Amino acid sequence: MQNEQILLTRQQMAWWLVIGEDQLLVAQGEQPIPFGCLDELPFPNLDAFEQLVVGEYEGYPVNLVVLPDLNLDMRFGEYQGLRYLLGKVSDELFNLAGRAFQIINFLNTHRFCGQCGQPMHRIDWELAMKCYQCGHRCYPRVSPCIIVAIRRGKQVLLANHVRHNRPGHEIYTTLAGFTEAGETLEQCVEREVFEEAGIRVKNIRYIKSQPWPFPHSLMMGFIADYAGGELNIDKNELNDAGWFSFDDLPLLPPHGTIARLLIEKVRQRCR
Structure with a gap:
């Protein structure tokens, strides 16, 4: 750009x-x-x-x-x-x-060259930083990650993440994670869900993406169906997780987030 x-x-x-x-x-x-x-x-x-x-x-x-x-x-x-x-x-x-x-x-975060350590300089014709010592050029980092809402019958899987733990104000949201090198987005959905919640999913469908500048993610949103397994959460990532009916939901992420959009998509499919 x-x-x-x-x-x-x-x-x-x-x-x-x-x-x-x-x-x-x-x-x-x-x-x-x-x-x-x-x-x-x-x-x-x-x-x-x-x-x-x-x-x-x-x-x-x-x-x-x-x-x-x-x-x-x-x-x-x-x-x-x-x-x-x-x-x-x-x-x-x-x-x-x-x-x-x-x-x-x-x-x-790009004031100095990661290749030779010399100062970097702004380029005036594109958004980039360049080292005129070794020629190394850097562009803004974008980290691809998936976020997925999972349906089981008329329920949705929601989790309270460790990073969202505010006692008395616990937000329950969807599962998410960063894509690894050499991995497709669908493989990332399957791996992250199994690693964080211990279950398998199927019918993975892409819904929408959202730039998420905290600090530089690109969220690719999916919905999926439960395929099997018992919930077994990774305590390093999640404080709690469970299957929730739409008539008895916990505190959700705000409107404007892709997590809330995915939850609402599952709600529509459960009607």
Whole structure:
């Protein structure tokens, strides 16, 4: 993808992703992503900071502004993590915000060459970093992973992951895992489900993908049917797992996540 390093004029209307220290400046009101021109928005002087157009939304550029820290006088709103946007903005705008966070992660983690150790430099015609000592070039990392909702009759398999363990606020979601080298997505579904839950699946069907910028995953969503085996969870990955009827569900992941979409797809098939 082209690295659109376009400096916007102060009078140009745009969406503004102002990010520093993994925090996003969000506006008060119904639309948390600031929109307008710099001359009208109550920002301090952002011209001094690095800017990058990361895409377009509703006919207007989406501009990333990288802050060195959060010690700026921002009366426009407050700073929040990226997850704050889930369910509050469209999927397209959320993905553009996620792209912005992934770009910052890429630039911060590729300052030096992994081949010879010399400083890396931004390329101005594409989103890449290059070492002019040895010629090594790097692009933003994308980690493919699967996520799957499993149906057994009129039930769905849901699990509380170790990383989601918040006592009193336990979220139950679908199974997921990273694809290994030389593995198809379908093989990854079968392996991850067996490793984490001890069961076999069949009728694996692809539904949809979602960029998941925590920090740089691409989630490939599937649904599948239970094929056999007893639940035997990997305690390193899961705190708990079980088969749930749709009239008695635990706390689910929020709308806007591909996990919730897959659960709703299984719900439709159970009617």
